[in-house]
Amino acid sequence: MAQLPAPMKDRPMTERLPAHQIAYIALRDMVLFGELAPGDAVTIEGLVARLGLGMTPIREAIRRLIAEGALQMQGNRRVCVPRLTDAALADLGYARDAVETRLAEQAAGQCDAAMIATLRAIDARLDYAISTGNIPAYLRTNHEFHFALYSCAGSDVLHALAASLWLRFGPSLRVVCQVPDGTGARGADGEMLHMPDHHKHAIAALETADIPALKAAIRDDIAQGVANIRAGLHAGLLG
Structure with missing residues (x-):
């Protein structure tokens, strides 16, 4: 299981951004900068708890990143970074x-x-x-x-x-x-x-x-x- 970053409430982030955009930026950066290695899986509930955001914005962020090819859904409400071929x-x-x-x-x-x-x-x-x-x-x-x-x-x-x-x-x-x-x-x-x-x-x-x-x-x-x-x-x- 990948180690997640500190809770979102502990990170500087403009209050003007909607929750779904904050969730997307946070999760995108986890992928982009290797906090999630290829094949590492995290639960949606774990992301909610660690990022300090609601289920809905986290789900929306996950959907966007899946559409971009950066994440893939696994069973048991988990997501992971795809392994490259x-x-x-x-x-x-x-x-x-x-x-x-x-x-x-x-x-x-x-x-x-x-x-x-x-x-x-x-x-x-x-x-x-x-x-x-x-x-x-x-x-x-x-x-x-x-x-x-x-x-x-x-x-x-x-x-x-x-x-x-x-x-x-x-x-x-x-x-x-x-x-x-x-x-x-x-x-x-x-x-x-x-x-x-x-x-x-x-x-x-x-x-x-x-x-x-x-x-x-x-x-x-x-x-x-x-x-x-x-x-x-x-x-x-x-x-």
Whole structure:
């Protein structure tokens, strides 16, 4: 059984959001940032108790995430994150490459010096997460970097597609970040961290307005994550 986050009442959240949106954001983040690993199951009642929200908004959030492919219903009123297959992973890699390189291309002309400085600051926090072995912080900061860049593209359609693809991708990345094989950065707990990061190449490309190099950096970042997850699949780490 997966460990759930602290009760929603203990978390900062704007009071202007309706309960169903709060439930969706909370449960989406649990999936996106690996608090629920592929195959981990939680009960609906457990989510209600832990998030401090009612049954109705939790059910609505679950329905939305099932429709997005991020969750699946099991028996006994439980939900879980689907396990990826080789075929699904290949499709996700293809789709992410197509959508996110296009977003990067569209963002390139809109990223001013202030945004580039923001991306550098995010990347510095990501480096710190890697050096300290803080995998949850890595996952959140990695996501923050990509979507700060993509927000400059001005494409609601492609941004939404990218967000949906990350929901299917993130939980598996959390698992394989912890695979020790003798390569990669070593965290504070001694585990080898498999964390794709071509962000500095992306920032350098933005600074010189080199769109092909920017697209290549994003493509390489995606490909490394896909390769890590595929290795985890073949090693039996993802079910």
